[in-house]
Amino acid sequence: MPRSKPVALGVLIGSIATVGIAAVAGIAYVYSGSYNVAATESHAPTMRWALDTSYENSVRSRAETIEPPAELTPEMVEAGGERYAAMCAHCHGGPGAEPAGWSRGMRPEPPILWHAASEWESREVFWLVKHGVKMSGMPAFGTDHEDAAIWEITAFVKELPAMRPETYESLTAGANGHGQSTESHSE
Ligand code: HEC
Known part of the structure; x- marks a missing residue:
């Protein structure tokens, strides 16, 4: 040859x-x-596919080694309710509670969590809340919240799909609505 x-x-x-x-x-x-880059325009389909696939696979693989507490107790769900109302509900809504109008102008649009929460394991919800998601607007709450507080939020989020609006309202009633975390360091 x-x-x-x-x-x-x-x-x-x-x-x-x-x-x-x-x-x-x-x-x-x-x-x-x-x-x-306007948030009023959707991403091109290939860009959307690349971002979504990388997002999902990245979260699932990084959360794999997290060991959840033996049980997510009703006390944790209760404690997580006020935190959720103060820190999350304006973007993610709740049973009977619409998210803030401005959050519908975000790209990606923050998912309505009482639908989406069942698609994620509790350790994945924990990871998402602790680390946030780059280039999406999902904040990392691990910067100023202890793991114990994040597990409480996780316990509440995992209850959302089955939660009735009355329960949601009573569990979130005491929230200050400002997303403050002044108490987090003493936990
Ligand atoms: C400023 C708006 C904003 C706030 C506040 C916020 N998030 Fe998010 N969150 C987002 C966005 C946007 C995404 C979608 C990320 C993506 O698709 O890349 C997201 C994704 C998530 C997801 C994954 C849902 C899915 O199916 O993709 C969970 C779980 C979550 N957030 C929980 C929370 C919790 C719990 C809090 C409060 C402690 C919170 N978020 C606060 C904007 C927000």
Whole structure:
């Protein structure tokens, strides 16, 4: 096969040139500002797929090693209610409680949690609340809340899908609604 070497060399040079052209085109696209970052526009479908898939797989794999408490008790659910109303409900709503109107202008739109909570294991909810989600608006509450407080919120979130509006209202009644965490360091 005397001709195979030049052919292989040609393929190699062609591949390097293609990758180089794609890289230059990518960089030019980034600098041009052509991608519309307006939250009033949805992401392009391929971008949405890439972000959603990477988001879900990243959370699931990172939460795998978290050991939840032996039991998420009714006391934890109760303690988590006020925290949820103060820190989460304006973005995620609750049974019988609409989220704040401005949160519907976020991209991604914060999911209505009493539907979405059943899709995540408790250790995954814990991970999401503790670490937040980059480039989405989901804050990391682990920066100023102890793990014990985050497990209480998790216990409450996992009860949401089956919670009646009256129960939600009574469990969240004492919240100050300002998302403050002044008490968190003494827990
Ligand atoms: C400022 C708005 C905002 C606040 C406040 C907020 N979140 Fe979120 N949250 C989001 C957004 C946006 C996402 C979607 C992230 C994505 O899809 O990339 C999200 C995702 C989640 C998810 C995963 C749901 C799913 O199916 O993707 C959980 C669970 C969650 N948040 C729980 C909470 C809890 C509990 C609190 C309060 C301690 C909270 N969030 C506070 C905006 C918020």
